[in-house]
Amino acid sequence: xxxxxxxxKLWDSHVVEEREGGATLLYIDRHLVHEVTSPQAFEGLALAxxxxxxxxxxxxxxxxNVSTRDRRAGIKDPVSRLQxxxxxxxxxxxxxxxxxxxxxDPRQGIVHIxxxxxxxxxxxxxxxxxxxxxxxxxxxxxxAFGIGTSEVEHVLATQTLVQKRARNFxxxxxxxxxxxxxxxxxxxxxxxxxxxxxxxxxxxxFAGSAVRAMSMEARMTLCNMAIEAGARxxxxxxxxxxxxxxxxxxxxxxxxxxxxAVASWRELATDPGASFDRELEVDVDGLEPQVTWGxxxxxxxxxxxxxxxxxxxxxxxxxxxxxxxxxxxxxxPGQVLQGLPVDVVFIGSCTNGRxxxxxxxAAVLKGRRAAPGVKVLVVPGSGLVKAQAEAEGLDAVxxxxxxxxxxxxxxxxxxxxxxxxxxxxxCASTSNRNFEGRQGRLGRTHLVSPAMAAAAAVRGQLTDVxxxx
Amino acid sequence: xxxxxxxxxxxxxxLQDNINTDLIIPKQFLKxxxxxxxxxxxxxxxxxxxxxSEEPGFALNREPGRSASFLLAGANFGCGSSREHAPWALLxxxxxxxxxxxxxxxxATNAVKNGILPAVVAPEALLxxxxxxxxxxxxxxxxxxxxxxAEFGFRTDPWARGILxxxxxxxxxxxxxxxxxxxxxxxxxxxxxxx
Numbered sequence: 001x002x003x004x005x006x007x008x009k010l011w012d013s014h015v016v017e018e019r020e021g022g023a024t025l026l027y028i029d030r031h032l033v034h035e036v037t038s039p040q041a042f043e044g045l046a047l048a049x050x051x052x053x054x055x056x057x058x059x060x061x062x063x064x065n066v067s068t069r070d071r072r073a074g075i076k077d078p079v080s081r082l083q084x085x086x087x088x089x090x091x092x093x094x095x096x097x098x099x100x101x102x103x104x105d106p107r108q109g110i111v112h113i114x115x116x117x118x119x120x121x122x123x124x125x126x127x128x129x130x131x132x133x134x135x136x137x138x139x140x141x142x143x144a145f146g147i148g149t150s151e152v153e154h155v156l157a158t159q160t161l162v163q164k165r166a167r168n169f170x171x172x173x174x175x176x177x178x179x180x181x182x183x184x185x186x187x188x189x190x191x192x193x194x195x196x197x198x199x200x201x202x203x204x205x206f207a208g209s210a211v212r213a214m215s216m217e218a219r220m221t222l223c224n225m226a227i228e229a230g231a232r233x234x235x236x237x238x239x240x241x242x243x244x245x246x247x248x249x250x251x252x253x254x255x256x257x258x259x260x261a262v263a264s265w266r267e268l269a270t271d272p273g274a275s276f277d278r279e280l281e282v283d284v285d286g287l288e289p290q291v292t293w294g295x296x297x298x299x300x301x302x303x304x305x306x307x308x309x310x311x312x313x314x315x316x317x318x319x320x321x322x323x324x325x326x327x328x329x330x331x332x333p334g335q336v337l338q339g340l341p342v343d344v345v346f347i348g349s350c351t352n353g354r355x356x357x358x359x360x361x362a363a364v365l366k367g368r369r370a371a372p373g374v375k376v377l378v379v380p381g382s383g384l385v386k387a388q389a390e391a392e393g394l395d396a397v398x399x400x401x402x403x404x405x406x407x408x409x410x411x412x413x414x415x416x417x418x419x420x421x422x423x424x425x426x427c428a429s430t431s432n433r434n435f436e437g438r439q440g441r442l443g444r445t446h447l448v449s450p451a452m453a454a455a456a457a458v459r460g461q462l463t464d465v466x467x468x469x
Numbered sequence: 470x471x472x473x474x475x476x477x478x479x480x481x482x483x484l485q486d487n488i489n490t491d492l493i494i495p496k497q498f499l500k501x502x503x504x505x506x507x508x509x510x511x512x513x514x515x516x517x518x519x520x521x522s523e524e525p526g527f528a529l530n531r532e533p534g535r536s537a538s539f540l541l542a543g544a545n546f547g548c549g550s551s552r553e554h555a556p557w558a559l560l561x562x563x564x565x566x567x568x569x570x571x572x573x574x575x576x577a578t579n580a581v582k583n584g585i586l587p588a589v590v591a592p593e594a595l596l597x598x599x600x601x602x603x604x605x606x607x608x609x610x611x612x613x614x615x616x617x618x619a620e621f622g623f624r625t626d627p628w629a630r631g632i633l634x635x636x637x638x639x640x641x642x643x644x645x646x647x648x649x650x651x652x653x654x655x656x657x658x659x660x661x662x663x664x
Binding site for chain 1: 485489491492496501514544548551553576578629630643646650657660663664
């Protein structure tokens with residue numbers, strides 16, 4: 001057999017049948033379900049009198065809509081509450097019986113944080129969820145991608161999906177990440193280079209010494225934002241770091257089955273000589289902390305950089321779009337980014353809501369205080385992340401610095417809950433999208449790493465975290 | 470699902486690139502548990518002012534946008550989240566096709582599953598269609614757009630074309646061949662029992 005990429009191997013091992021028009025029926029091993037993109041899918045099943053084919057291959061949790069404040073009293077907004085209760089009810093239906101983690105369960109959290117945490121996410125699996133950041137799970141060498149609600153219904157009913165094969169795009173990241181620079185900076189830099197549609201139709205494999213040296217959590221941050229470059233899936237080949245992370249997780253295999261699984265996972269790396277449709281070389285040695293200045297994630301530069309000048313735009317259309325983005329952001333053309341005052345700092349989300357992210361932020365905030373008037377939200381990605389952070393005393397660091405320590409959920413990443421920006425507010429955010437209105441109508445989002453967000457909290461402005469190290 | 474064969478109608482023009490799903494249907498409208506009724510919230514933040522009144526300059530608040538069934542858009546249309554609420558809102562407003570130079574992958578799939586045609590049209594042709602400001606006829610089988618005397622081609626994915634032309638129910642199709650899924654699962658139980 002000719003040499004194959006990691007993506008090719010994952011794809012080939014899940015083909016059920018080929019269909020007309022170059023589509024393939026692909027078997028789906030794992031399906032994560034949340035409250036926002038599932039109600040219409042369950043409704044579709046019920047109307048057609050169909051059952052969930054393999055309930056144990058699914059795992060449901062509420063995350064987008066939930067309050068991150070004390071929630072023992074339940075959800076106040078009746079529309080949000082109905083959506084959450086609908087998921088709960090659907091999971092309990094005799095024809096569905098989908099395993100469900102309730103809101104007050106200590107394991108509750110953002111769907112992309114709990115999958116890996118529970119060992120539900122495994123190498124070699126196909127994993128889908130009605131959420132574009134499903135690419136996160138590709139960090140384990142799983143083929144993981146976001147789907148729409150019609151596809152959610154197809155998976156629930158048949159445990160398969162009709163898909164088109166993607167092209168192979170490898171991003172080789174060589175070198176050692178400098179101090180104060182992490183996976184978030186690397187992925188923002190990559191998106192800046194290839195653009196928000198640079199990975200459309202592709203699966204991005206992240207490779208190279210810088211990726212091999214990364215923890216699982218850093219790899220998840222990297223893969224999480226593959227979709228921001230237009231790629232539905234990001235991938236990292238599994239290795240000892242992956243196996244060490246997974247061993248002993250509640251839903252991971254154990255005993256002799258663990259050994260058999262690891263042996264098969266070792267086969268998943270891209271074969272030497274396998275060909276890629278596209279490759280990109282990234283030298284990480286000189287990488288600087290990144291910050292976005294515009295209204296999509298490719299509008300990014302180093303913290304020492306400036307917003308572009310209108311004259312830099314290649315075409316009149318691009319100039320008009322640049323002008324609009326800068327006006328929305330309240331930034332002058334050519335403006336220096338360092339020193340822009342922020343109103344809000346958000347640390348959390350499926351991109352940066354894991355324990356290492358919180359440690360990174362706490363290291364900067366320890367012994368310091370958030371600048372007066374700056375609201376700082378620290379939102380752990382799951383109940384287990386929260387418990388771990390509290391066991392390490394990170395909550396005390398955040399509280400002493402004047403931050404708010406919240407309950408797990410998607411929070412201000414998308415403002416579907418109470419956590420939102422007000423019009424004109426500027427936010428240093430560890431989330432993944434800086435689209436207009438994403439964090440609240442007319443809110444201004446600057447995407448940064450957890451360390452950079454913490455530094456912005458202390459100074460009350462966009463600032464270079466390396467000054468703190 | 471309603472098949473798409475030949476459709477005639479007016480076009481709304483929004484030619485900027487990277488129109489994302491947050492813009493198409495903002496987060497506060499994702500709390501619904503229904504597919505219908507999202508049309509009035511389509512492009513909410515662009516379409517309405519803070520006080521809820523219409524923004525008169527916006528394409529969908531004037532003719533032909535108000536009664537359009539085609540949307541002419543820029544590159545990378547539908548980038549961002551996987552929310553199928555985006556095509557639901559477009560369909561509920563009355564759109565049957567989006568004509569753009571390129572589409573985000575998840576959006577294009579979601580559109581097709583709802584009978585909305587994502588037609589890949591060259592930027593020059595889009596400009597000509599926008600300038601024509603007349604009724605368009607879009608014929609999927611021949612992949613042609615007619616605007617008065619002018620005619621342009623477009624591209625679609627062959628698989629998507631098949632689904633749209635037939636109005637195919639894919640779940641039904643897969644369930645008819647469920648034996649192949651069962652065979653796959655039996656094989657899988659031997660090679661990867663942990664899955």
